[in-house]
Amino acid sequence: MKQPKRDREIDEEIAEHLAREIELRMERGIPREQAEAEARKIFGNATRIKETTRGIWTAKLFEQFSFDARYALRSLAKSPAFTLVALATLALGIGLNTAIFSTVNSVLLRPLPYRDPQRLMQLWETHPVIHSAQVAYPDFADWRSETKTFEQIAAHTFQGLQQFNLVVNGEPEQIQASLVSDNLLPTLGLQPALGRNFTRGEMQPGRDDVVLLSDSLWRRRFHANPRIIGQTVQIDGALDRVVGVLPPETPIPSWADLLVPISRLNKADLVSRKHHQLEVIGRLKPGATESQALAELSGIAKRLERAYPATNRSIGVSIVPLAEQVTGPVRTPLLILLGAVGFILLIACANVANLLLARAIVRRKEISLRLTLGATRARLVAQLLTESLLLAALGAALGTLLAFAGIHLLHLYAARDLPRAAGISLDARVLLFTLAVAVASSILCGLLPALEASRSDHNAVLKETSRSLGDSRLRGMRRILVAGEVALALVVLAGAGLLVRSFASLLSVDLGFRPGHLLTFQVNPSPSKYPTSAQVQTFYLRVLSGLKSLPSVKDAATVYPLPFTSLLNRTRFLLEGGPPPEAGRFPIAQVRVVSPGYFPLMSIAIREGRNFTVQDTQSDVAPACIVSEAFVRRYSPDRDALGRKVVLGVVDPKQVAIPIVGVAADIRDLDPSREPEPLLYFPGIAGAVVLRTAAAPLTLASSARRVVASIDPEQPLAAVASMDNLVAAALARRRFSTILLTGFSSLALFLAAIGLYGIVSYSVAQRTRELGLRMALGAQRGRLFRSVLAESLLLSSAGLVAGVILSFFLTRLLSSLLFGVTAADPLTFAIVAPPCLRSRSAPLSCPRIALSPLIPCKPCGKTRFRLEFLH
Numbered sequence: 001m002k003q004p005k006r007d008r009e010i011d012e013e014i015a016e017h018l019a020r021e022i023e024l025r026m027e028r029g030i031p032r033e034q035a036e037a038e039a040r041k042i043f044g045n046a047t048r049i050k051e052t053t054r055g056i057w058t059a060k061l062f063e064q065f066s067f068d069a070r071y072a073l074r075s076l077a078k079s080p081a082f083t084l085v086a087l088a089t090l091a092l093g094i095g096l097n098t099a100i101f102s103t104v105n106s107v108l109l110r111p112l113p114y115r116d117p118q119r120l121m122q123l124w125e126t127h128p129v130i131h132s133a134q135v136a137y138p139d140f141a142d143w144r145s146e147t148k149t150f151e152q153i154a155a156h157t158f159q160g161l162q163q164f165n166l167v168v169n170g171e172p173e174q175i176q177a178s179l180v181s182d183n184l185l186p187t188l189g190l191q192p193a194l195g196r197n198f199t200r201g202e203m204q205p206g207r208d209d210v211v212l213l214s215d216s217l218w219r220r221r222f223h224a225n226p227r228i229i230g231q232t233v234q235i236d237g238a239l240d241r242v243v244g245v246l247p248p249e250t251p252i253p254s255w256a257d258l259l260v261p262i263s264r265l266n267k268a269d270l271v272s273r274k275h276h277q278l279e280v281i282g283r284l285k286p287g288a289t290e291s292q293a294l295a296e297l298s299g300i301a302k303r304l305e306r307a308y309p310a311t312n313r314s315i316g317v318s319i320v321p322l323a324e325q326v327t328g329p330v331r332t333p334l335l336i337l338l339g340a341v342g343f344i345l346l347i348a349c350a351n352v353a354n355l356l357l358a359r360a361i362v363r364r365k366e367i368s369l370r371l372t373l374g375a376t377r378a379r380l381v382a383q384l385l386t387e388s389l390l391l392a393a394l395g396a397a398l399g400t401l402l403a404f405a406g407i408h409l410l411h412l413y414a415a416r417d418l419p420r421a422a423g424i425s426l427d428a429r430v431l432l433f434t435l436a437v438a439v440a441s442s443i444l445c446g447l448l449p450a451l452e453a454s455r456s457d458h459n460a461v462l463k464e465t466s467r468s469l470g471d472s473r474l475r476g477m478r479r480i481l482v483a484g485e486v487a488l489a490l491v492v493l494a495g496a497g498l499l500v501r502s503f504a505s506l507l508s509v510d511l512g513f514r515p516g517h518l519l520t521f522q523v524n525p526s527p528s529k530y531p532t533s534a535q536v537q538t539f540y541l542r543v544l545s546g547l548k549s550l551p552s553v554k555d556a557a558t559v560y561p562l563p564f565t566s567l568l569n570r571t572r573f574l575l576e577g578g579p580p581p582e583a584g585r586f587p588i589a590q591v592r593v594v595s596p597g598y599f600p601l602m603s604i605a606i607r608e609g610r611n612f613t614v615q616d617t618q619s620d621v622a623p624a625c626i627v628s629e630a631f632v633r634r635y636s637p638d639r640d641a642l643g644r645k646v647v648l649g650v651v652d653p654k655q656v657a658i659p660i661v662g663v664a665a666d667i668r669d670l671d672p673s674r675e676p677e678p679l680l681y682f683p684g685i686a687g688a689v690v691l692r693t694a695a696a697p698l699t700l701a702s703s704a705r706r707v708v709a710s711i712d713p714e715q716p717l718a719a720v721a722s723m724d725n726l727v728a729a730a731l732a733r734r735r736f737s738t739i740l741l742t743g744f745s746s747l748a749l750f751l752a753a754i755g756l757y758g759i760v761s762y763s764v765a766q767r768t769r770e771l772g773l774r775m776a777l778g779a780q781r782g783r784l785f786r787s788v789l790a791e792s793l794l795l796s797s798a799g800l801v802a803g804v805i806l807s808f809f810l811t812r813l814l815s816s817l818l819f820g821v822t823a824a825d826p827l828t829f830a831i832v833a834p835p836c837l838r839s840r841s842a843p844l845s846c847p848r849i850a851l852s853p854l855i856p857c858k859p860c861g862k863t864r865f866r867l868e869f870l871h
Helices: 005-027 032-043 044-055 062-077 080-109 137-146 184-188 216-224 267-269 291-307 321-362 364-372 379-414 428-456 458-463 467-508 532-548 598-602 629-635 697-711 723-730 732-766 766-777 783-819 827-839
Strands: 120-127 130-133 150-157 162-168 171-179 210-213 234-235 238-245 258-260 277-282 317-321 520-524 551-562 571-577 588-594 606-609 626-629 645-648 658-664 680-682 688-693 717-722 847-856 863-869
Touching: 062 080, 062 379, 080 267, 080 317, 080 321, 080 379, 080 428, 080 732, 120 291, 120 321, 120 723, 130 150, 137 150, 137 267, 137 277, 137 379, 162 258, 162 321, 171 520, 171 717, 184 234, 234 827, 267 606, 277 571, 291 317, 291 532, 317 321, 321 379, 321 428, 321 467, 321 732, 321 783, 379 428, 458 532, 467 827, 520 723, 532 551, 551 598, 598 688, 626 629, 626 645, 626 723, 629 658, 629 680, 658 680, 688 697, 697 717, 717 723, 732 783, 766 783
Parallel strands: 171 258, 210 238, 588 680, 626 658
Antiparallel strands: 120 130, 120 277, 120 317, 150 171, 150 277, 162 171, 162 234, 210 258, 234 238, 520 688, 520 717, 551 588, 551 688, 571 588, 571 645, 606 658, 626 680, 645 658, 847 863
């Protein structure tokens, strides 16, 4: 390679100066060789002077880095095995961190896509036993009219409450709708992508036949027709006019296909303070604080309590920032996953640092020679750090490609379990994070090896008199790194073990019913065609009769709400003959409306009393109710519940008291991880349909559609699923966290095992001659094997002890994710510790040794042996 002009000029300048000094000494009669030696001695280190001169002329740091990078590339190219292993290790660590941080960034760190999202608050009503409850419409109206700290307060109904039947070109579809106040979009700071928002006048009954379409519904059923504004669509048998289309990916309400005016609530719901079904969002005024808003709304709640003691006693207010409300359930799992991949990166860095330390031992003569020739320690450390920085940069590039693949998998498998999952991407913040991780990795990997390599006694190394001293110091550091890897791997493995045991406990938990061979679907008869409850019941009876006639259907029943649909359906009540509750502390129970065949179909045992009969469903007022065992334990532990009467709502003393005719076994139909809640069952034929099948449930979906279509072709089936799938969906978020953390722990254990194997195998390789001599002198192979194994056992045990101590504190962060197991579960630690110990194995066959017989000794008759090193 041609030398740069600047370097040639410096060389010529130095050569000219030396030549002049030599000539002056020769003129005084000094021989040429002696004159050259004296001139060079007085002149000093030519290389160092050259570098100093170059630094004066140019940007020294940039030039040094450029030179060091080229040198590092050549050096890494000469060691392809080392380079590939180091790059693969760093790429895994950096790639995983980038993928998980991109998820954390999108879900937790990125602001909600609204105007000034930090001013948006979720407002809840509180009950003495419920911290976050939906809001009654009159309470919402009072908050909205009396507030001074909020710019606006808006409301919408919660998920699952409203299903409408949409018919387009004769094809029916059940869609999710949300009833909203006219100011929901302005409160969020949104504008429709097409058309306009609702007006205040359209919030009046009789003028509320208008709808807003979601972007997905507009594209799916109306083919993104831009002329849809002003056209009418058939919803629940009536014609409604489309006034607008929402922007794409509107997070709230993210599940709604359709927005309709809130005035479509039942007339009773618009005036009753006992029906709580609204989610309320408020926008703070500039300068207003959360605490000020809470104080103001609490004052309004106190006034409402005095004005309406029958419905509002002990009902307060809670405020949660909207971003926290949206992402709160996944914050802890995501941060735990981010911590786990951080540990994996530390293990990867320790592995690469070990490789660099071993490489430093191999290069000790080269480094000592450069120190002898005048290189400074700082200059040498900078060059070695450049090598590790180059490794980290290349690893980051490969890791970014791995992160792309990881994000694609997250989009495929985690979109339903993570809010805002559609926005996961590698944006500028994620790329800056990757850059920071790469720089930190290069320092973690390279600083210690660089410092140690440059501090050796280079004169002794060149004479090969202090090899053991330098090796022992570096070997000690490598052992510390490997023990740290084992400790970190044990922490991740312990966390994964706890989640696996927790998930196994959830899978084995008794749900109280048999979910196998159950098919479920929703059918929602349109109110315009079926305006009375008798007509609705007749429709369902015809559907159930048609379904029961199918060959593979054993039984059919209805239930509202369907298990595991996350629809909390609570009511307040009083038990006749019981002590009056404290002020505002009325008992609360979940409500289920079921047909008479529901209990035998689900295999829910009736512990006492009787099941519902067909006669129980033929009255507008429930003549009987069945309670769960949890209801009896909590509210009637000292008396037989049968025969007692329940008064619902606790509003009107003249309400009909409903007798308890049976006690059913407990079930877990909201979340398998939640303890069974008190349940009140009432007779009714409506809601979701459940079939007990002889064949695979989903194979009957098309037959069920044909049965419903034969009765009324305008009533579509929706949410068709097997009960097993509903249970799996309820556990999906836990399954996602468990699978990811288990995969990460396996990778951490593998990396720790590789690091341990490397240090022990290198140690054995260094002791090849010693081990061979000991075998030649009669040492048994088993004894030598045990001596080598003892080293790996010592390292594993040290890491194990440190890991157990660290895990004992860090696994407590998992407490909120565990079920049926404690964070300090001894069985889990007993299970995960052996893999860390088994990761010790480094075969003695690394330096293969053979003893070849020679000529027998004549005086003693013993055979002499020749030592052969086979590797």
